Amino acid sequence: MTGQLLTFTGARVVDPARGVDEIANVVVEDDRIASAGEESRGLRIDAAGLVISPGLVDLHTHLREPGGEDAETVATGTAAAAVGGYTAVCAMANTDPVCDHAGVVEQVLRLARDAARCDVFPTGAITRGLGGSELAEMGSMAALGVGCFSDDGHPVQSARVLRQAMAYARTWDAIICNHAEDSDLAAGGQLHAGEVAGRLGLSGRPAEAEEIMVARDLRLAASSGVRLHVPHVSTAGAVELIREAKARGVRVTAEVTPHHLCLTDESAVGYDPVFKVNPPLRTSVDIDALRRGLADGTIDAIATDHAPHSHEQKDQEWTQAPPGMVGLETALAVTLTELVPDDELATPGGAGGAPPDGLLSLSGLVDRLSTRPAAVWGLSEHGGPLEVGAPATFTVFDPQERWTVDPAALRGRARNTPFAGRRLRGRVRYTLLRGRFTCRDGEPAEPLATSPAVHP
Numbered sequence: 001m002t003g004q005l006l007t008f009t010g011a012r013v014v015d016p017a018r019g020v021d022e023i024a025n026v027v028v029e030d031d032r033i034a035s036a037g038e039e040s041r042g043l044r045i046d047a048a049g050l051v052i053s054p055g056l057v058d059l060h061t062h063l064r065e066p067g068g069e070d071a072e073t074v075a076t077g078t079a080a081a082a083v084g085g086y087t088a089v090c091a092m093a094n095t096d097p098v099c100d101h102a103g104v105v106e107q108v109l110r111l112a113r114d115a116a117r118c119d120v121f122p123t124g125a126i127t128r129g130l131g132g133s134e135l136a137e138m139g140s141m142a143a144l145g146v147g148c149f150s151d152d153g154h155p156v157q158s159a160r161v162l163r164q165a166m167a168y169a170r171t172w173d174a175i176i177c178n179h180a181e182d183s184d185l186a187a188g189g190q191l192h193a194g195e196v197a198g199r200l201g202l203s204g205r206p207a208e209a210e211e212i213m214v215a216r217d218l219r220l221a222a223s224s225g226v227r228l229h230v231p232h233v234s235t236a237g238a239v240e241l242i243r244e245a246k247a248r249g250v251r252v253t254a255e256v257t258p259h260h261l262c263l264t265d266e267s268a269v270g271y272d273p274v275f276k277v278n279p280p281l282r283t284s285v286d287i288d289a290l291r292r293g294l295a296d297g298t299i300d301a302i303a304t305d306h307a308p309h310s311h312e313q314k315d316q317e318w319t320q321a322p323p324g325m326v327g328l329e330t331a332l333a334v335t336l337t338e339l340v341p342d343d344e345l346a347t348p349g350g351a352g353g354a355p356p357d358g359l360l361s362l363s364g365l366v367d368r369l370s371t372r373p374a375a376v377w378g379l380s381e382h383g384g385p386l387e388v389g390a391p392a393t394f395t396v397f398d399p400q401e402r403w404t405v406d407p408a409a410l411r412g413r414a415r416n417t418p419f420a421g422r423r424l425r426g427r428v429r430y431t432l433l434r435g436r437f438t439c440r441d442g443e444p445a446e447p448l449a450t451s452p453a454v455h456p
Helices: 074-083 102-115 138-143 159-172 195-200 207-224 236-247 258-262 265-270 284-295 331-339 362-377
Strands: 005-015 020-029 032-037 043-046 051-054 056-061 086-091 119-122 227-230 252-256 394-404 423-433 436-440
Touching: 005 362, 051 362, 056 074, 056 331, 056 362, 074 086, 074 102, 074 423, 074 436, 086 394, 086 423, 102 119, 102 138, 138 159, 159 207, 195 265, 207 227, 207 236, 236 252, 236 284, 252 284, 258 284, 258 331, 331 362, 331 394, 331 423
Parallel strands: 005 043, 005 051, 056 086, 086 119, 227 252
Antiparallel strands: 005 020, 020 032, 051 394, 394 423, 423 436
C-alpha cells in the first residue's frame, strides 16, 4: 500500500530484542516503522490497553499443501496464522509429494506467493520420501534458500544416514531437525507409556524412546559441529539432556508445543482422538520440567506443531485416528493464559522481579514466541527489534480479552483443536507484515500476493 501512514496510539510495546516494555505510539509509513515514541501521524488506531510485539514465528507448521488439501492449504493455514498473530511459519516437508527436492520447494513458494498471509519458509526433507535410508537432494534445496532439513514425524533411525546428513548440512550451516523418537521403542504405541495407558488398555510410547534419540542426536551433533534443533520436546529427561549439552557447547536449540506445556495424558481418558498427538501428552512431572526448561532458556522456542486433519480422518477410533492437533490460532492465548501471571499484564515491566518458577514475564513469552524462534532459523526480518527503520512486521493483541475456543469459528480448514470449549485470555486484533495488514480487527486480510521469503 503505497503512501500508507498510520499510528497505533498508546500501545504497550514489548520488544525483547531491545529489552523494551513501555507505553508508546508506533508510526508506520509504507512498509517501515517511522517512529516509536510520542509522535502521531496519519490514520490513528487507538491501541490503549493493547500490546504491540514483534510478529510471532512458528518453527513447526504443517500446511499440508501439496497433497493434503482436504485438511489444510497454504491459503487457509496462513489465514489461521495471521489471525493467531504469526508473520512467519516454517512449513514441514511431509507433503505429497514430499518436499525432498527443489521442484517441491519451488511449488510451495509459488503457492505462498499466490495465497499466503504470512511468510512461508519451506523445510526440506532429510531423506528421499521420508524413507530414512537415502539422502534427499539437500544441495538443490539449500540453493533455493532452505535452511532446515527434517523428516518431521519420521525419525532417521540410522545413525550413519543422519551423520552423513549432518556433514552436508554443516557445509551450508543449515539446521538438522530430527524427530526425537526411537522408532523401535515407540512402535505401536498409542499414548504415553504410564498408568493412564495401562488403565485404558492402550499400548505405550515410553519417554525413553524420546530420550534415547535425543541423546544420540546430541552426540552426533557434537562430533559434526552441525546446528541441531530438537522438535516438540515432551519429557523431563530430554530437557535435562539438552541442558547438559548446551553447557558443553553443543550447537543445539529446542522447541516445545503449547499442548505439551499444559495437557497431560489424563486428557485421553474419554478416548477422544483429538488428544492423540506425537509425541504423546505426558505427565504433570514432565510439564513442570518443560516449563522450567522454557523459563531458564534450555528450551528456546514455543512452536505449534500445527497438524490439521480432516473430520473424516480424525473422527475415528483412537487406534485408527492419525496423531496431531491444530494450534496456530490458539498458541498465543494458551501460553498467555497458562504461563504469564496476572500481575505481569497490569503495567509495563509487570510486577518486577522474576516470575514464579516455571512461569514467564510477558516479555519472556514474546521472546519465546517471536524473537528467539526467529533467531534460531535466522529469519532476520522477523522477531524484532521494533525500531525506526525496521520492517513494520508486528502483532497487536489484547492481553486481557477473554474468549472461548469454538472449533467451528477457526479460520483454518481443520477443527481438531484440543482446546475446544476452553476459556482463554489474550486475542490478536491486528497483524502486520512489512506494513500490510494480514489480520485486521481479528479477521484475516486479503493474501499478500508478493514474493515469499526464503532463508537469507
